[in-house]
Amino acid sequence: MTIYERLIDLKFGQGVPTLKLIKRYPKHTRQIQEIALMGIPEQRLKKTVRDKTLLKKIITLKKRYPLPRQKGKQRSWLSRLFST
Numbered sequence: 001m002t003i004y005e006r007l008i009d010l011k012f013g014q015g016v017p018t019l020k021l022i023k024r025y026p027k028h029t030r031q032i033q034e035i036a037l038m039g040i041p042e043q044r045l046k047k048t049v050r051d052k053t054l055l056k057k058i059i060t061l062k063k064r065y066p067l068p069r070q071k072g073k074q075r076s077w078l079s080r081l082f083s084t
Contacts, residue, residue, distance in 0.1 A: 003028055004065055007035050013068040038062050039078045 007028065010016045018036045022029055037045065037058050049055045 003031060004035065004061065007032055008038070008065050009068060011035050012039065034058055034061060038065075038067065041082055044082065 007021060007025070010021060011018065011032075016024075018032060021032045025032065034054075034057060037049070038061055040048070042059065042062070045055060045058060049058065
């Protein structure tokens, strides 16, 4: 299991907040921030992220590692925030 798979499972599968992940894994802050941005819809990412290489990295991560559904919980606050 790669670090991305482990962090994605913790973040989206088990619902661990980003700040707790950064405290738990301080050496992987950059990867945690990229994973946190994976929860944002692609159209909003294109408007928000200015760095094109970071945008490509996040989009490829979204395609490579699909986000798991939270076990026994409602939708995440992020998906509720951006749903219309």
